[in-house]
Amino acid sequence: MDHQALTPFLASAxxxxxxxxxxxxxxxxAVLLGRLEDDTAYVERSAFGRNSRATDPSAQLEFSEAIVPRFGRAYENxxxxxxxxxxDVLRITRAAEEDGLDVxxxxxxxxxxHRIGPPEERGARLSERPTPMDTHVFAGTAWPVNVICYLxxxxxxxxxxxxxWGPPQADAPEVGCTELELRIRADAGAAASAKR
Incomplete structure (x- = not known):
């Protein structure tokens, strides 16, 4: 991952x-854009879109009929x-294609x-590992690279x-997501300063 793909996301997060x-x-x-070469994904940019979770009828239906019953009432929020x-997905995809990049x-x-959530949820510690809900989403999109940033x-x-994380295998979803090696390419300016 290029640091220039991570920096805007980190600032927003x-x-x-x-x-x-x-x-x-x-x-x-954010959506990750870049290139797949052999078995390596090179993430060059990130792109933001709007969250239509509360306004898109498809999202409302998915949450009420599939997500809340499966993952709990917390997802009613x-x-x-x-x-x-x-x-936004269409806009991001078209812009990426114009630049020779893939989603x-x-x-x-x-x-x-566990520290800032409601008292009844403080026992559930999040991390950079996928939750069951993340695994569900990663399986649904089938995108090859899904990064979790724990703050x-x-x-x-x-x-x-x-x-x-890679998505779970379609024939063995119970195994969960596959952890991928993640490397962040350093800022060339920072590297040059370090040499001095």
Missing amino acids: LAEYSFITPEQPLPCF EHRGWWIDSH LGSIHMHPDW EQQGEAMYHALAA
């Missing part, structure tokens, strides 16, 4: 994190979960919900951890 409340677990999500606007997957934030506040400092 940190901004969203500052507005999270126990009642509003605001999500942060319209601020929980992401459903990228279909017009490779997604990146989303997991906050330290945690310790005192005044913010920390993040990243991990990349």
Whole structure:
């Protein structure tokens, strides 16, 4: 992953994190764009779209009929979960194609919900690992690369951890997602400064 694909997402995730409340677990999500070569995905950019989770009839139906019964009443909260606007998916896909890039997957934030979430959910510790809901979403999109960015506040400092995941195998979904090697290409300017 190019650091230039990660930097805008991280800035957005940190901004969203500052507005999270126990009642509003605001999500942060972006689409990853790049190239597949042999068995390696090269993520060059990220692109943002609107969350239509609360307004898209397809999203509302999916959440009420499939997600809430399977993953719990917490997903009745319209601020929980992401459903990228279909017009934005089309716009992002067309722009990527014009630049010779493919849609490779997604990146989303997991906050330290065990610390900032509602008291009844503080036992469920999130991390950069996929939740059962993530596994469901990754299987549904079948995108080859899905990155989870875990954000945690310790005192005044913010920390993040990243991990990349492939979708579960269609013939063995119970096995879960496959962890992928993730490498972040360093900023050329930072590398040049380090040599001095």
